Amino acid sequence: MEDFIKEKKMKRPLVLVAVMLGMFLAAIEATIVATAMPSIVADLGGFSLYSWVFSAYLLTNAATVLIFGKLSDIFGRKPIFVIGVTIFLTGSTLSGFSTSMVMLIISRFIQGIGAGALMPIATTIVGDIYNKEERAKIQGYLASVWGISAVSGPLLGGFFVDILNWRYVFWMNIPLGILAMLGIIFFLREDIKKKRSSIDYAGAIWIVVSVFSLMFILVEGGVSIAWNSFVMVGLIGTTIIGLVLFFYQERRASVPMMPFDIWKIRIITVANLTSLTTGMILIGVSSYLPAFVQGVMGYSATIAGFTLTTMSIGWPIAATVAGKLLLVIGYRNTSLLGGVSLIIGGILFFLLTPEKGPIWAGTGSFFIGVGMGLTNTSFIVGIQSTVGFETRGVATAANMFMRSLGSALGVALLGGLLNGKINTFIENEGLADRISVDSANKLLDPHQNASLTEQAKLVLQEGLTSGLHLVYTGILVLALISFILINFMPKKENE
Template sequence: MKNNQKTKRPLVLAAVMLAMFMAAVEATIVATAMPGIVADLGGFSLFSWVFSSYLLMQVVMIPLYGKLADLYGRKLIFSIGIGIFLIGSILCGFSWSMEMLIFSRILQGIGAGAVQPIATTIVGDMYTKEERANIQGYLASIWGVSAIIGPILGALFIQYANWSWIFWMNIPFGILSACIVIFFLHEKVEKKKKQVDYIGAILLFVSLLTFMFVLIQIDEGLFLSNLQLLLIICVSIISMISFISHERKTKEPMITLSLWKKKEIRYANLASFMSGVMLLAVSGYLPTYVQGVLGQSPLVAGLTLTVISIGWPISSTIAGKMMLKTGFRVTAVIGGVALVISSLCFLTLPYFAHFLWAGLGSFLLGVGMGFSTTTFIVSIQSSVEWKVRGEATAMNMFMRLLGGAVGVALLGGILNRQLRASFEQVGQSLSIEPTIDAVNVLLEAEQRANLSLGEQQQLQTILASSLSAVFMSLFIVAIIGFVFISLLPKDSTKTNKSKTKILN
């Protein structure tokens, strides 16, 4: 099926890149600014929920948006998603408490579920497999640009303005991107009876939400009693079983489970889940380590994340050319090796306590993400037809973001539990109350200056040992991810070699 000839590919590609830039900058700025936000709003124990709430809604909405994009077209759903995302961004900037920020991030996540997967799907529609492999380098370069701009802006906003601007700066980018897509993307959507699996979406949301609460409960006694926790576990299991059963029976499932029968999709999705755990955990907790333990400024902490997005586009560009010659599996394995080495860098941070070592780990993480994710997307889009390409693309991003949401929640629970146990051992030897929120003091230079040298070192030791448990978990995740990558089929480049252009 060919689409309208009036589509302006260069302009639409620019709009897609702008939308992805907005999402990329959001990731680097928020991660960099979080220590400053926590220092202002308080509530370190809710730290992980700022990421988890956003990711949870994004994860739940991605497959729904993917299905809606296949039914109603990319343009409409993409524009609606950006609109919701911008409303959430505005509310984030006006947040007066950590609870308000979390609520606003939920709304922001609902819209964000449409931005990146549909943007990537639009590219998949406009270009052939060979063109997509090359153009992935251009798309990945967005991360390099945002990596330089994001942390610098984040640090400047924290030090000279207000952290609210890290959210408000999304507004012009989002509006411009949506307008270009609305006016210059022309697609031919099949006119057929539209059925959306809202029941499936609700069941998936309930299952994931309750599952996230269970993970958070690794931090003992944070919200719920044992009986309440048991009930939530039962609800999570029942709703997931119901979701799978419903998806198998319904005519228009939100997630086409049969897609998982393809090895290219199954193992790519599982590996994406693991890489998502690593990416979001590092983005969430590394700046805290660099600022709180190493005593560096927000700018330096941001720069240690910046190199993720420098390694990403470089490796993605190389991967785009390499996969056509060596195959998808070889290219993805290189990425898996880089992810394992990256996790070793973070694991050994206590022995090489320097921000440059943290930066090396981040760079290798970016290299691993570039080689693996680029390969996964091109492989998946090349193995399915147009009518399910949006869903298949969204599913891969769904798994990566689900990994991020689960990882942040799980590792946040581990971190809080380690911190709680350490502060219980400290007792009253500190001049401040020995609770998890005592970590807030390390993240604010003026408050840190009020501590004695001994107290500061004691708090840094507690935070460092607690984060070491997080980094050990990341190493295990990297190994599991490498196993999944190694299971990709060797002849995946020969699968469904379609050169048909969907958009011109």
């Protein structure tokens, strides 16, 4: 027995490396793809579908994260992790071979399903193989994954776009994913006693149906689908019915996907609602800042990547500082500092103009990153300190689910605002018969840019500028809402 434990301990560093590689794949996805998106839409077209590339990934990620967590409890971490990486790499491969925006969106759906297994199971594996005293140190390593991926993502994205091709943004996942799988297969040892347990598939289906319908409303409403059309009425009805059936299912399920009992604890309610809004802020900055820097300011993909890198630097630094602040001023005050930083970042984006340049944009991005680092660390520590061991996993997963859901809804809502604004500019200038929202693709490609008439170029640029300003106004509003919600956090852990 002692030999087995000793052997297992010798394997733990290799398991940790494999886990960190898996987390890196999921963590880098947002920033690296965001940097490449202007080039992707310039190549494939379909600017009106811009936000769906993110929404597709985030939707399936959010919908499957709790299911994979439950499956890993039944069948073990190893097989579910391997399945998750396999699905993720399948989606990555197909994304790289995409010949149209629709194919890319479908591939991102597949990739998101796999990502739903990577983050929660990687975190769970660490909890399984390290004791309580060791986890604090290991969490520092895991936090560094976010920092490294967040810093390298925009830079790698810019490099692939400017030097190679945007397709390598997806193909780079393949060797890393294979290494992560091999590490878990060969070095992780499990002694799983399989048990019968129900899985709330119905709950997952209803939340996907309702969120998917809501995303369609937010993105396409008033653009390709008229507000007073039969299709829009059907989408609204589907959203409402899906949500009602989801709540009904969760109340009757023996093991619900989203247990409502934990929502009776005030800190969990406040943290989850705030995670929903901060998730929307995060995706709003990550998705549309490169489009502003490239399409409006006229800078390269590498420069656009730099403006996101500053957010990525601020996040891990703030998360590290938050760990020390929590012990001194508590999680509520630490969260409030994060809320203030989000507001500062929101104000900087609200005031952003093409003349202010990438340094201004990067500064706003940095403050958003600091706010995310302070609030997210405070939320997780606060939640895990409030609940017992038996509900700690589901409480943490629920918070992760809300942030993913916020990101999915945020990119749809903000994308809808952007498309609607560009469409309004085109119609007001009487150019609807010559250009469309998708013509904004050409602003993002120097070669195609030359094919636009001066009038069309001016209208599209003004529409994109005005639309992105509306997006940044939305980010500021969400930052203010987040700060208001944080004020309702309990001052003591036992409240």
